[in-house]
Amino acid sequence: MTALRFHNSLTRREEDFVPLDPQHVKLYVCGPTVYDLAHLGNARPVVVFDVLARLLRRLYPRVTYARNITDVDDKINARAREAGEPIGAITARTTSDFHRDMAALGNLPPDIEPTATGHIPEMIAMTEKLIERGHAYAAEGHVLFSVGSFADYGKLSGRNQDELLAGARVDIAPYKRDPGDFVLWKPSHEDTPGWDSPWGRGRPGWHIECSAMSWKHLGEEFDIHGGGADLLFPHHENELAQSRCAFGTSFMAHTWLHNGMLLVDGEKMSKSVGNFLTVQDILAQGAWAGEAFRMLLLRTHYRSGLDYTQPALDEAKAELDDSYAMLARAPAVSETLVIAEMAEWALEPLCDDLNTALALTRLRDLRTLENAATVGGSAASVLHRIGKGWALVPGQAAAAFRQASAVLGLMQGEPKAWLQGGDDSSAIEAAIAARITARAARDFAEADRIRAALLADGVVLEDSAAGTVWKRV
RNA sequence: GGUCCGGUGGCCGAGUGGUCAGGCACAGGUCUGCAAAACCUGCUACGGCGGUUCAAUUCCGCCCCGGACCUCCA
Structure with a gap:
């Protein structure tokens, strides 16, 4: 390094x-x-x-x-x-x-x-x-x-x-x-x-x-x-x-x-302004909130001022959603030199006065590379932009992503727990099974009805060649 | 008032003397039974005025605006 x-x-x-x-x-x-x-x-x-x-x-x-x-x-x-x-x-x-x-x-x-x-x-x-x-x-x-x-x-x-x-x-x-x-x-x-x-x-x-x-x-x-x-x-x-x-x-x-100092909604926190927030207030938003808040903090260079807003927290959560979804899709692979090289590259900015924001940008690039490799698509433009000639093997960029994220203390959880955690999911699994049957029979009206019903309960389905996956939103 | 740190596209946010940040949002496209996800494409900004330079968002000066600190606030 x-x-x-x-x-x-x-x-x-x-x-x-x-x-x-x-x-x-x-x-x-x-x-x-x-x-x-x-x-x-x-x-x-x-x-x-x-x-x-x-x-x-x-x-x-x-x-x-x-x-x-x-x-x-x-x-x-x-x-x-x-x-x-x-x-x-x-x-x-x-x-x-x-x-x-x-x-x-x-x-x-x-x-x-x-x-x-x-x-x-x-x-x-x-x-x-x-x-x-x-x-x-x-x-x-x-x-x-x-x-x-x-x-x-x-x-x-x-x-x-x-x-x-x-x-x-x-x-x-x-x-x-x-x-x-x-x-x-x-x-x-x-x-x-x-x-x-x-x-x-x-x-x-x-x-x-x-x-x-x-x-x-x-x-x-x-x-x-x-x-x-x-x-x-x-x-x-x-x-x-x-x-x-x-x-x-x-x-x-x-x-x-x-x-640098943290502001809330553009102002210094104070009880009189009514923008005083404790960590507990943030955590109360859900199991995702702690990690999302950490992400929010690390998206800005530590020496800069940082303005906390709810939309910014929501955006950080959405980014974690996307990253955990990528990790959930990626196959496990054994350690390779390329993985080590990718992780090293992502972490390099931390050595320059702890530039966590740039490190996160590089993690996003690794995420894109992994998605291209596992879901499909071309990552040529990303590789060209970052000046790397890495061959895309499914699982590798994800492994590097996971390793590098550990230094930021982010995205170390179980992807499945992040995406599907919560109450008992057997009813969801049953509904999905019923929908698969309906789709096989080309009864798309029924399939769409089931999907809409699940969505109403906060469950999003994604169909792919590999099958149907779901996540809570 | 003094000292210091900042002002980047609709929003967030890196960085650099001259070839690209990136994300979100938005608009197209590929894929899909339809979606979703993913990927691709588009969106090309650097507070204002001068100066240095072949070339400044990037260096210098002034101004405007915001923030931190000025005896016990992370």
């Missing part, structure tokens, strides 16, 4: 990916704060970086993908107060909901899923290091990171201190030496979760959590850090500052990747 390239947010350029250790690639992605059901926007980075992890695993002998669970946060505390529910109950339930929803979208679990509450000692240790090295100070029970102590502060997000100051739109706490200084540790009252620390009972700031967890599981320096573009500042800027200053390193992650 060709060399991996990424658009690195840190350098704002596309560059070749060079692992720190080619035997072991390390990836960290910011996970959810578990206070409520995952919404559509939460799903995008999970899907995008799931594809990245699958791709890395294909290219390198060992990959460690860590994605955290933020289970200590003031939003969680607020939710617990409102709902009168214990914090532990909220975080446990929300974490399990998150796992369920992400699995429904076809995501594999990360290799490591550290929780913030499980890493308080590491956070305290890092905070102490930062104080020792003169990058942080304690004041009134708080510990603050001193942005003025780090010359590179602002480099990741592309801002300078003056801009940050000018843009500050919150009241500046009196104990801050610099308005840009941010909290590493803050005091907790009796009614708020807290841990004993050298600065009294308190809880960590948000940013230090990710620095501590990535340090614990991936080391002081690692390969790739991912997350939503909205986290670039302040979260990632602060993480980077904490980690580099605590360890005296020249970088935290070598490559920083940021996915």
